[in-house]
Amino acid sequence: MQALDTTRGAPRETRKPGLRLWNAAAIAIALALIAPIAVVGANLFVPGGGAWAHLSATVLPDYALNSLALVAMVATGTTVVGVACAWLVACCEFPGRRALEWALALPLAMPAYVIAYAYTDALQFAGPVQSSLRAAFGWAAGDYWFPEIRSLPGAAAMFVAVLYPYVYLLARGAFLEQSPSLAEAGRTLGLPPWQAFFRVSLPLARPAIAAGAALACMETLADFGTVSYFGVQTFTTGIFRAWLSMGEPVSAAKLSMLLLAFVAVLLAAERLARRRARFHDAPSSRRRSRVTLSRRAGTVALATCLAPLAFGFAIPAAMLARLSLQGGDEQFGARFATLAANSFFLSSITAVIAVALAVVMAYGARISRSPVGAAVNRVAALGYAVPGAVIAIGVLIPAARLDNLLADAAGSLFGISMGLMLTGSLVALVYAYLIRFLAVALQSVEAGLARITPAMEDAARSLGLGPSATLARVHLPMMRSSLVTAALLVFVDVMKELPATFVMRPFNFDTLAVQAYNLAADERLAEASTASLAIVAVGLVPLIVAARRMVKPEAPTAP
Amino acid sequence: MILMTHALEIRDLRFSYPGMPPVVEGFNLSLAEGEIGCLLGSSGCGKTTALRCIAGLEPVHGGEIRFRGEIVSRPGLTVPTEERRIGVVFQDYALFPHLNALDNVAFGLRALPKPDRRKRAAELLAMVGLPGSGAKYPHELSGGQRQRVALARALAPSPRLLLLDEPFSNLDGDLRERLSLEVRGILKAQGTTALLVTHDQNEAFAMADTVGVMRKGRIEQWDTAYNLYHRPTSRFVADFVGEGAFIDGLASDSDGIDTVLGALKHCPGCELKPGMPVALLLRPDDIQHDDAALLKAEVVKKAFRGAEFLYTLRLDDGKQLLSLVPSHHNHAVGEKIGIKLDVDHVVAFPRAEGADD
Numbered sequence: 052m053q054a055l056d057t058t059r060g061a062p063r064e065t066r067k068p069g070l071r072l073w074n075a076a077a078i079a080i081a082l083a084l085i086a087p088i089a090v091v092g093a094n095l096f097v098p099g100g101g102a103w104a105h106l107s108a109t110v111l112p113d114y115a116l117n118s119l120a121l122v123a124m125v126a127t128g129t130t131v132v133g134v135a136c137a138w139l140v141a142c143c144e145f146p147g148r149r150a151l152e153w154a155l156a157l158p159l160a161m162p163a164y165v166i167a168y169a170y171t172d173a174l175q176f177a178g179p180v181q182s183s184l185r186a187a188f189g190w191a192a193g194d195y196w197f198p199e200i201r202s203l204p205g206a207a208a209m210f211v212a213v214l215y216p217y218v219y220l221l222a223r224g225a226f227l228e229q230s231p232s233l234a235e236a237g238r239t240l241g242l243p244p245w246q247a248f249f250r251v252s253l254p255l256a257r258p259a260i261a262a263g264a265a266l267a268c269m270e271t272l273a274d275f276g277t278v279s280y281f282g283v284q285t286f287t288t289g290i291f292r293a294w295l296s297m298g299e300p301v302s303a304a305k306l307s308m309l310l311l312a313f314v315a316v317l318l319a320a321e322r323l324a325r326r327r328a329r330f331h332d333a334p335s336s337r338r339r340s341r342v343t344l345s346r347r348a349g350t351v352a353l354a355t356c357l358a359p360l361a362f363g364f365a366i367p368a369a370m371l372a373r374l375s376l377q378g379g380d381e382q383f384g385a386r387f388a389t390l391a392a393n394s395f396f397l398s399s400i401t402a403v404i405a406v407a408l409a410v411v412m413a414y415g416a417r418i419s420r421s422p423v424g425a426a427v428n429r430v431a432a433l434g435y436a437v438p439g440a441v442i443a444i445g446v447l448i449p450a451a452r453l454d455n456l457l458a459d460a461a462g463s464l465f466g467i468s469m470g471l472m473l474t475g476s477l478v479a480l481v482y483a484y485l486i487r488f489l490a491v492a493l494q495s496v497e498a499g500l501a502r503i504t505p506a507m508e509d510a511a512r513s514l515g516l517g518p519s520a521t522l523a524r525v526h527l528p529m530m531r532s533s534l535v536t537a538a539l540l541v542f543v544d545v546m547k548e549l550p551a552t553f554v555m556r557p558f559n560f561d562t563l564a565v566q567a568y569n570l571a572a573d574e575r576l577a578e579a580s581t582a583s584l585a586i587v588a589v590g591l592v593p594l595i596v597a598a599r600r601m602v603k604p605e606a607p608t609a610p
Numbered sequence: 611m612i613l614m615t616h617a618l619e620i621r622d623l624r625f626s627y628p629g630m631p632p633v634v635e636g637f638n639l640s641l642a643e644g645e646i647g648c649l650l651g652s653s654g655c656g657k658t659t660a661l662r663c664i665a666g667l668e669p670v671h672g673g674e675i676r677f678r679g680e681i682v683s684r685p686g687l688t689v690p691t692e693e694r695r696i697g698v699v700f701q702d703y704a705l706f707p708h709l710n711a712l713d714n715v716a717f718g719l720r721a722l723p724k725p726d727r728r729k730r731a732a733e734l735l736a737m738v739g740l741p742g743s744g745a746k747y748p749h750e751l752s753g754g755q756r757q758r759v760a761l762a763r764a765l766a767p768s769p770r771l772l773l774l775d776e777p778f779s780n781l782d783g784d785l786r787e788r789l790s791l792e793v794r795g796i797l798k799a800q801g802t803t804a805l806l807v808t809h810d811q812n813e814a815f816a817m818a819d820t821v822g823v824m825r826k827g828r829i830e831q832w833d834t835a836y837n838l839y840h841r842p843t844s845r846f847v848a849d850f851v852g853e854g855a856f857i858d859g860l861a862s863d864s865d866g867i868d869t870v871l872g873a874l875k876h877c878p879g880c881e882l883k884p885g886m887p888v889a890l891l892l893r894p895d896d897i898q899h900d901d902a903a904l905l906k907a908e909v910v911k912k913a914f915r916g917a918e919f920l921y922t923l924r925l926d927d928g929k930q931l932l933s934l935v936p937s938h939h940n941h942a943v944g945e946k947i948g949i950k951l952d953v954d955h956v957v958a959f960p961r962a963e964g965a966d967d
Binding site: 507510528 | 696708717
């Protein structure tokens with residue numbers, strides 16, 4: 052027996068071989084993804100000098116106040132619109148409800164800066180709306196008051212129009228999960244339907260609504276295109292000004308940290324709200340019965356739901372289409388093809404890498420069965436809350452230093468002058484995208500993995516497969532649709548991303564988003580419309596797929 | 611050494627989750643080649659954890675596990691599951707939903723060339739009674755059919771040891787009994803060594819050669835079904851296996867017990883001393899209904915079981931007994947009926963003075 056001990060039971064790893072590797076890979080990825088954010092944070096302690104003193108004395112209060120005002124307006128607007136639509140769709144029955152259920156998510160395909168261009172063109176002095184008003188009433192310039200779209204409230208309206216689906220989707224889910232007997236219990240206790248909604252259903256859905264509003268606010272804070280186009284001074288425009296116009300990386304980093312502080316508050320609120328949401332009562336197995344609305348009430352409900360869909364999607368899409376048909380033609384051809392190819396290339400390469408990394412991280416956390424793995428993934432997912440501008444600063448500061456070091460070394464060692472290798476390279480840009488959008492892939496992949504019972508890997512292991520072979524032969528085939536969803540969502544997000552692309556793209560390397568922004572900034576809105584429309588069109592396909600799946604939950608793992 | 615001939619040998623196994631009392635502790639077990647063993651216990655007794663340790667799905671924190679003499683688990687060493695050459699039938703079967711029945715069965719046969727793989731998988735499907743169902747996907751199969759596919763899949767690579775985790779618990783009673791006998795037949799025909807985990811006595815008794823009754827992470831008694839029922843070595847096992855009631859008695863000599871129901875002889879293994887207070891186990895079949903008997907007991911409850919009634923009876927001193935009576939003796943609750951003792955196997959345990967029940 053002793054002999055057997057030494058020959059066959061020779062010292063081996065306690066844990067399964069390969070497990071360490073999976074863990075190490077997951078941790079390495081997470082560290083790489085949060086490093087730039089740490090770089091930005093470190094700059095908080097670098098003395099800012101005169102430029103920072105000047106900034107903080109003059110424009111900083113404006114940045115803070117404008118950002119706060121925007122967030123407050125967006126939170127209110129998205130909550131009202133999102134909750135109203137969610138409740139109608141979840142609790143009432145009226146013509147068109149089924150189609151609206153997923154169509155209400157469509158504005159998510161519209162970047163805020165794109166509808167900003169569309170509405171500006173339509174509502175400006177020379178635009179069709181004001182022109183026809185003047186023609187109809189015989190007014191001249193200055194005879195009448197017309198709201199200025201390019202203002203802070205205008206920007207808030209743009210955000211509400213495209214971001215309300217965050218609240219809508221989460222609130223709808225919460226309403227559907229509530230046991231119908233809760234509201235019915237309210238009714239039996241003497242509450243009329245409306246009060247049953249305000250006193251029972253709404254309070255129960257509050258955590259979900261808060262989470263949705265927090266997500267919408269995070270997107271608002273991350274925006275650069277809209278506020279910059281509308282001339283609203285916020286943290287993101289400030290960061291870019293400090294970085295690009297003033298050449299003040301330290302000030303840009305300090306502004307970034309302040310912006311991050313805002314985001315952190317929202318993120319904490321979102322996490323807290325979601326955790327509370329989990330404690331609510333278990334979904335009822337009973338089928339929900341919807342209140343069938345009378346014909347008149349049904350028409351009102353339909354109109355209520357169609358309005359946000361129209362303002363957030365249909366109207367701007369139609370205006371863009373009209374613009375590009377009328378004046379966008381010079382955009383087509385070789386130049387446009389190059390832009391589209393650039394966008395497609397960046398988006399697909401990021402999507403593939405993001406999904407691969409997400410699989411490594413999610414699977415590593417799953418098989419290690421340790422809370423550490425899950426925590427590491429949560430940290431890596433934080434990048435989604437970090438505005439693209441901040442990530443850009445975090446990547447560019449160390450990249451520039453590294454470039455200088457490399458250039459100096461190459462110069463002194465080999466006597467050659469090499470340009471900047473990292474700054475303005477595609478590698479740095481894709482890296483920045485990954486920091487921001489890995490969470491999107493991770494969420495889909497984790498959801499797909501969670502649908503596979505742990506007994507599946509136990510079974511595969513008992514049949515002689517190691518962890519990697521198990522992943523390849525069991526998990527990946529079983530979660531194929533989740534992987535596709537993950538890739539599509541990342542693809543669309545990269546396609547729409549503006550601020551990071553704007554500062555980090557290689558020289559002379561433009562994408563659809565950058566082109567749309569540049570043309571719009573030059574007031575060439577008609578020309579900007581083609582690129583904008585292309586971004587929306589590309590985003591639409593996966594959004595419809597994902598939204599329809601969200602609305603009609605996937606059947607459990609059929610082959 | 612004799613130990614090395616055992617297919618499975620577990621010594622002093624211990625497992626605990628961090629910061630919790632051990633789930634499995636002082637666990638010992640050995641299975642001979644071709645033997646079918648069973649761990650029987652209520653939920654939370656550690657039986658599934660023990661099975662997972664044997665499968666290598668959990669590390670052990672004390673003791674050792676050997677397959678044919680070779681150490682596969684001890685603190686600091688866990689041979690990975692995939693290198694143990696075991697088969698596992700999971701409670702929910704864990705069939706791969708993206709593969710059809712044939713591909714599920716062929717999943718573990720990677721060493722064979724592809725045509726042989728399919729041939730062997732088809733043979734196994736036929737063996738478990740599902741010839742021609744290979745093209746069906748798991749969701750197209752009934753519960754019993756999935757069970758059979760899971761068994762075929764686990765047996766396909768000819769494992770050294772087959773582990774079954776509550777394999778029949780998702781099936782209806784009728785099918786459960788039929789399948790457990792059938793599976794036993796298949797395992798015996800293959801000469802497979804197997805260990806089953808269940809909370810269902812009937813399943814344990816139908817499947818296994820030897821059954822271990824588990825309590826608080828250890829095996830209380832490792833024995834045949836017959837002995838567990840008729841020769842339980844502890845009060846826990848006596849209570850857990852089968853039905854019955856305890857009455858008080860006093861040892862009259864080293865092999866006899868006096869009770870209110872009469873005197874009994876022959877209590878092997880009881881280690882009696884004259885005057886020692888004991889608790890005597892009375893199975894429902896130990897107490898017979900006899901109208902002529904002088905001893906009377908009141909019917910407290912009755913449960914109809916087809917051929918028999920299970921009566922709960924109360925003696926004059928308030929003690930309750932169970933009695934199995936042919937069902938043509940239909941007595942009303944509250945009625946007093948005559949009973950007599952007919953005990954083949956006297957089972958008694960020392961009783962602390964003054965302790966009740």
